Amino acid sequence: MNTLFDKIWDAHTVKTIAEGTCVLYIDRQYIHEVTSPQAFAGIKKRGVGVFRPSQITASPDHNVPTLNQHLPPTDLLSVSQLEALATNCRENDIEIFAVGTPRNGIVHVVGPETGLTQPGMTIVCGDSHTSTHGAMGAVAFGVGTSEVEMVLASQCIMQTKPRSMRINIDGELKKGVCSKDIILHIISRLGTGGGTGYFVEFAGSAIRSLSMEARMTICNMSIEMGARGGMIAPDEVTFEYLRGREFAPKGQEWDAAVERWKMLKSDDDAIFDREEYFCASDIEPMVTYGTNPGMGVPVNGHIPHIDEVEESSRASFEKALDYMGFASGEPMVGKKIDYVFLGSCTNGRIEDLRLFASYVKGRRKHPKVTAWIVPGSRQVARMAREEGIEETLREAGFEMREPGCSACLAMNGDTIPQGAYCLSTSNRNFEGRQGVGARTILCGPLVAAAAAIEGVITIPEV
Amino acid sequence: MIEKFSTLYSTAAALEIENIDTDQIIPARFLKATTREGFGEKAFYDWRYDDKGKIREDFPVEEDRWSSSKILVAGKNFGCGSSREHAAWAIYGAGFRVVVSSFFADIFRNNALNNGLLPVRVSDDFLNAIFERVKSNPDTRLIVNLEEQTIKIEGTDMCEEFEVSAYKKECLINGYDDIDYLVSIRDEIEKYENDRK
Numbered sequence: 208m209n210t211l212f213d214k215i216w217d218a219h220t221v222k223t224i225a226e227g228t229c230v231l232y233i234d235r236q237y238i239h240e241v242t243s244p245q246a247f248a249g250i251k252k253r254g255v256g257v258f259r260p261s262q263i264t265a266s267p268d269h270n271v272p273t274l275n276q277h278l279p280p281t282d283l284l285s286v287s288q289l290e291a292l293a294t295n296c297r298e299n300d301i302e303i304f305a306v307g308t309p310r311n312g313i314v315h316v317v318g319p320e321t322g323l324t325q326p327g328m329t330i331v332c333g334d335s336h337t338s339t340h341g342a343m344g345a346v347a348f349g350v351g352t353s354e355v356e357m358v359l360a361s362q363c364i365m366q367t368k369p370r371s372m373r374i375n376i377d378g379e380l381k382k383g384v385c386s387k388d389i390i391l392h393i394i395s396r397l398g399t400g401g402g403t404g405y406f407v408e409f410a411g412s413a414i415r416s417l418s419m420e421a422r423m424t425i426c427n428m429s430i431e432m433g434a435r436g437g438m439i440a441p442d443e444v445t446f447e448y449l450r451g452r453e454f455a456p457k458g459q460e461w462d463a464a465v466e467r468w469k470m471l472k473s474d475d476d477a478i479f480d481r482e483e484y485f486c487a488s489d490i491e492p493m494v495t496y497g498t499n500p501g502m503g504v505p506v507n508g509h510i511p512h513i514d515e516v517e518e519s520s521r522a523s524f525e526k527a528l529d530y531m532g533f534a535s536g537e538p539m540v541g542k543k544i545d546y547v548f549l550g551s552c553t554n555g556r557i558e559d560l561r562l563f564a565s566y567v568k569g570r571r572k573h574p575k576v577t578a579w580i581v582p583g584s585r586q587v588a589r590m591a592r593e594e595g596i597e598e599t600l601r602e603a604g605f606e607m608r609e610p611g612c613s614a615c616l617a618m619n620g621d622t623i624p625q626g627a628y629c630l631s632t633s634n635r636n637f638e639g640r641q642g643v644g645a646r647t648i649l650c651g652p653l654v655a656a657a658a659a660i661e662g663v664i665t666i667p668e669v
Numbered sequence: 670m671i672e673k674f675s676t677l678y679s680t681a682a683a684l685e686i687e688n689i690d691t692d693q694i695i696p697a698r699f700l701k702a703t704t705r706e707g708f709g710e711k712a713f714y715d716w717r718y719d720d721k722g723k724i725r726e727d728f729p730v731e732e733d734r735w736s737s738s739k740i741l742v743a744g745k746n747f748g749c750g751s752s753r754e755h756a757a758w759a760i761y762g763a764g765f766r767v768v769v770s771s772f773f774a775d776i777f778r779n780n781a782l783n784n785g786l787l788p789v790r791v792s793d794d795f796l797n798a799i800f801e802r803v804k805s806n807p808d809t810r811l812i813v814n815l816e817e818q819t820i821k822i823e824g825t826d827m828c829e830e831f832e833v834s835a836y837k838k839e840c841l842i843n844g845y846d847d848i849d850y851l852v853s854i855r856d857e858i859e860k861y862e863n864d865r866k
Contacts, residue, residue, distance in 0.1 A: 218865075221854075221857060221858055221861045222854075222857065224836055225834065225835040225836040225839075226834050226835045226836065227834075228834055228836040228837075230851065230854065230857075230858070232858065232861060232862075241700050241701075241753075242752070242753065242754065244703035244704075245703065245704060245705050245754075248703070248704065249848065250848075253848065253849075253852070255848075255852055258855065258858075269700075270701070282701075284701035284702075285701060287701075287703060288701055288703060291703045333752060333754075334751075334752055335750065335751050335752040335776060337752075349752035349776055350752060350776070350779075351752055351753070351754035351757070351776060351779060351780035351783060352754040352755075352780075353754060353780065353783035353784065353846070353847070353848070354779070354783070356848055357847055357848050357851050360848050360851055360852050361848075361851035361852055361854070361855060361858055362858060362862075363851055363858055364847075364851075365836075365847040365850075365851070366779075367834060369775070399688055399746060399749050400688070400745070400746035400749065400772055400774070403746070403749075403772065403773075403774060403775055404775060430750075430776075431750075433746070433749060433774055433775065435775050435776075499688050499690065499749070501688075519687075519793075520687060522685070522686070522687075523686060523687040523688060523744070526686070616692075616697040616751075617697060617698070618697045618698060618700065618701070625720075635690075635692065635750060635751075637690045637692040637693065637750060638692070638693060638715070639692060639693070639696055639715050640692050640697070643696075643715055643720065
């Protein structure tokens with residue numbers, strides 16, 4: 208009567224010490240340039256080497272420019288972080304997917320697409336969106352730099368086991384509703400702290416019907432409701448996605464692995480600490496209106512009236528609307544957009560680019576909209592080129608950039624100006640996230656495409 | 670090693686705002702350092718400073734109070750969002766040793782504990798009582814006793830117990846950190862690896 212999460216977690220528990228604090232073994236750690244330098248400095252100071260370098264993979268992503276990647280970045284601080292990552296990997300025998308090389312990209316895009324991420328694994332990275340990898344049936348979660356250092360030093364971390372939650376989404380999705388809408392809908396109902404303390408398994412017929420990449424978008428944003436991580440039991444969709452990928456098992460090993468992975472599911476009588484139920488047909492295309500991902504409404508809906516907001520949250524609600532330049536009760540359709548950002552570990556995969564391109568094909572970008580189309584990895588960029596997506600985009604007035612985290616957190620210079628509105632397929636609409644004073648409205652690729660064409664928030668015609 | 674913690678008496682810097690995310694605590698553009706130092710002065714930068722680098726008058730905590738208090742009190746769901754440990758470094762670097770809220774995001778709480786910054790979770794009512802008390806008298810001190818796991822509001826009989834894992838409590842009191850421990854059990858970890866092959 209175990210949950211999938213229990214099975215994987217328990218199998219990776221090296222030992223339990225006081226009151227449920229576990230020494231948890233980590234199969235794979237991904238690292239990037241922003242949250243790892245202090246961890247490497249830490250082990251160096253302790254005189255300890257990296258314990259299992261072959262189980263660590265690096266991909267610089269946060270700080271990399273999305274134009275002219277063949278030239279060195281102009282920001283010297285970024286350069287020093289990127290160089291520190293390269294040096295640390297070289298000194299410690301860690302594989303790095305360097306900027307400009309075919310495997311480079313956002314760690315959470317690269318891990319699955321190279322086949323490094325596999326069902327049943329425990330995976331960490333110094334990045335909260337590590338939950339993305341849970342879509343493949345792994346226990347994957349974000350950690351801080353001290354924990355990155357723990358894994359460098361011992362391939363383990365100290366953790367308290369979270370409680371378990373299952374979110375069931377059954378039924379059929381409406382036309383034009385994508386997985387980003389599902390997760391924005393869920394977070395708008397449960398709130399940004401609604402999953403705190405829990406590890407979530409997403410289940411139900413609507414989840415089963417999703418592609419592998421669509422599932423990643425959902426697990427990616429489980430952290431935005433505070434959950435430690437999100438996961439989906441592996442199935443044929445997962446196996447088909449993994450088959451033949453570079454680091455996936457091959458031949459007999461593949462067959463044996465699939466047999467093992469088929470066992471990875473919650474028992475029928477598994478008991479979760481909490482269960483939530485959603486009806487897929489209730490979900491509409493979504494946007495956010497405020498300054499956290501829980502402040503979401505259907506595109507055709509309106510910003511809540513102040514009296515619809517809980518009294519204790521009114522001050523935060525008003526602060527958010529003041530920042531966004533919106534008024535309570537306003538409709539979202541028709542709001543003017545200055546920027547559109549398609550990309551990030553949430554929606555920077557090939558399917559996202561395909562969806563966006565399918566909408567803008569034969570249409571024309573609105574002249575007042577600046578659009579940044581940023582593939583999540585070199586591989587995504589290559590596929591977009593080979594499939595003619597780049598050309599479709601170009602014909603519609605869009606330019607495809609080079610891969611990286613880009614405007615999701617605007618560390619690399621892709622910054623939205625003060626006061627400008629950005630319709631963004633990324634994961635966070637926090638104050639200043641995309642630049643000081645930038646106003647972020649989260650949405651999926653279709654809603655972003657429609658707004659890029661119209662210059663205002665609009666319901667996509669599908 | 671982290672700094673040892675026992676009992677703390679201090680005034681409080683009160684931010685009566687819910688869902689304070691780590692992008693507010695330390696904006697991403699300040700994450701380009703390769704050391705743990707220097708984040709304290711950047712804590713809550715965009716709330717504390719205007720675009721010319723001048724202190725903003727609408728920041729709820731006066732500068733003196735900010736620099737002299739060792740306890741930060743904030744609305745529920747503190748530290749949500751990004752896993753950046755820089756948020757814990759920034760708060761610690763700004764001189765705080767305790768953060769009080771009625772709800773903490775998981776990763777922030779872990780990061781705080783790994784840096785000797787104690788997250789104290791109190792009830793909504795107790796949190797409101799602190800906010801009211803500090804508003805009416807900013808000199809009010811809070812007393813946080815880790816050994817007893819209690820937090821008191823000075824000048825009142827208000828006291829609440831808070832939770833902290835026995836393991837983390839021992840680490841904080843003695844200044845131990847997890848990495849030394851994990852390195853010390855590498856043999857056991859290797860045995861685990863061999864057993865599951």
